[in-house]
Amino acid sequence: MEFNESFILGCSAIGAGLAVIAGIGPGVGQGIAAGHAAAAVGRNPGAKSEITSTMLLGQAVAETTGLYGLLIAFLLLFLKPLLW
Amino acid sequence: MGSLVWLSSSSDVDVMAHGLLKYHFFGHEVWITTTHVSLLLVMMILIGFSIAAGMAMRKGTLVPGGFQNVVELIVEKLDNMVDGTMGRNAKKYYNYIGTVFIFILISNISGLMGLRPPTADYGVTLPLGILTFLLIHYNEFRYQKLKDIWKDKCSPLPPWLPIWLPINIVSDVAVPISLSLRLFANILSGTIMMALVYGLLGWFATIWPAALHVYFDLFSGAIQTYVFCMLTMTYVTNAIGDGAEAK
Numbered sequence: 001m002e003f004n005e006s007f008i009l010g011c012s013a014i015g016a017g018l019a020v021i022a023g024i025g026p027g028v029g030q031g032i033a034a035g036h037a038a039a040a041v042g043r044n045p046g047a048k049s050e051i052t053s054t055m056l057l058g059q060a061v062a063e064t065t066g067l068y069g070l071l072i073a074f075l076l077l078f079l080k081p082l083l084w
Numbered sequence: 085m086g087s088l089v090w091l092s093s094s095s096d097v098d099v100m101a102h103g104l105l106k107y108h109f110f111g112h113e114v115w116i117t118t119t120h121v122s123l124l125l126v127m128m129i130l131i132g133f134s135i136a137a138g139m140a141m142r143k144g145t146l147v148p149g150g151f152q153n154v155v156e157l158i159v160e161k162l163d164n165m166v167d168g169t170m171g172r173n174a175k176k177y178y179n180y181i182g183t184v185f186i187f188i189l190i191s192n193i194s195g196l197m198g199l200r201p202p203t204a205d206y207g208v209t210l211p212l213g214i215l216t217f218l219l220i221h222y223n224e225f226r227y228q229k230l231k232d233i234w235k236d237k238c239s240p241l242p243p244w245l246p247i248w249l250p251i252n253i254v255s256d257v258a259v260p261i262s263l264s265l266r267l268f269a270n271i272l273s274g275t276i277m278m279a280l281v282y283g284l285l286g287w288f289a290t291i292w293p294a295a296l297h298v299y300f301d302l303f304s305g306a307i308q309t310y311v312f313c314m315l316t317m318t319y320v321t322n323a324i325g326d327g328a329e330a331k
Contacts, residue, residue: 060311067269
C-alpha cells in the first residue's frame with residue numbers, strides 16, 4: 001500500500017502533537033519543586049538564595065524529559081524523517 | 085496542503101542551520117554552516133574581551149577601578165560558584181568551569197544579537213558533554229581504587245554478582261547525552277519559538293517580542309549554562325570521591 005506525502009505529513013503532525021503531551025510531567029514536577037521551595041523559604045527565610053538556586057537546578061533537570069518530547073515534535077515537523 | 089507544509093517550507097520561518105560553503109576534504113563533503121560563522125563571532129568576542137582584560141590586569145592597581153573591577157568581579161563570582169560545589173577540589177577546576185561557563189553563556193545569549201546561537205546545533209553541545217564524560221572517568225580512575233570502581237558499578241548487588249553492571253554502564257553513557265541534549269533542546273526550542281513569532285506574525289511582532297527575548301535568550305540561556313556547569317562539577321566531585329586526597 002502506497003502512502004502519499006500529505007498523509008505522511010498529517011500523521012507526522014498528529015505524532016508531534018502526541019509527543020508534546022510529555023510536557024505534563026515536567027509541569028507537575030516543577031510545580032511541586034516550586035511549592036516545596038516556597039515552603040522552605042517560609043520556614044527558613046535566611047537560606048533564600050541557596051534554596052532558589054537548588055530549586056532552579058532541580059527544575060532544569062526535571063525539564064529535560066519534557067524537552068525530549070519537544071525535540072521529537074520538532075524533528076517530526078521540521079526534519080520530516082518519515083518522508084526520507 | 086495545510087498550513088503545516090507552508091510552515092515547514094516557508095522562507096519566513098528560518099530555524100535550521102544553513103550550509104554556506106562546500107568543499108571536499110579527503111573525499112568527504114564538508115560544509116561551512118551558519119553555526120561555524122556564529123561560533124567564530126562568539127570566539128572573536130571572547131578573545132577580544134580576554135585581550136582587553138589582560139591589558140587591564142597588566143597595569144592593574146591594588147584598588148581596582150573601571151574595567152579592572154568588572155573583570156575581577158566576573159572571576160570572583162565564577163570562582164565562588166566552583167568553590168561552593170567542589171569544596172577542596174575546586175582549585176584545579178577554576179579554569180575549566182570558568183571557560184565553559186563564559187563560552188556557553190555568550191553562545192546562548194548571542195540570539196539577542198541576531199545570530200543563530202551556536203549551542204542550537206548538536207555538533208556544539210555534544211563535544212561539551214563528551215568533555216564532561218572524559219573528565220568524570222579520568223578522575224574516577226585516577227582517584228579511586230579499581231576494586232571500589234567495580235563495587236560501585238555492580239552497586240545494588242554484591243560485587244561477585246555483576247548482573248546490574250550493564251545497567252550501570254548504560255546510565256554512565258547516558259550522562260553526556262542527557263547533558264548535551266538538555267542544553268541543545270532548550271536553546272533550539274527558544275530559537276524556533278522566536279523564529280515562529282517573527283515569521284508568522286509579521287508586522288504584529290513589534291516591540292513586545294523583547295519580553296520573549298528576555299525569557300528565551302537571557303533567562304533560559306543563563307539557567308541552562310548554570311545547570312550544565314553545576315552538573316559537571318557535581319559529577320566530577322562524585323567521581324573524585326572523598327577517600328582520596330586530591331592534589
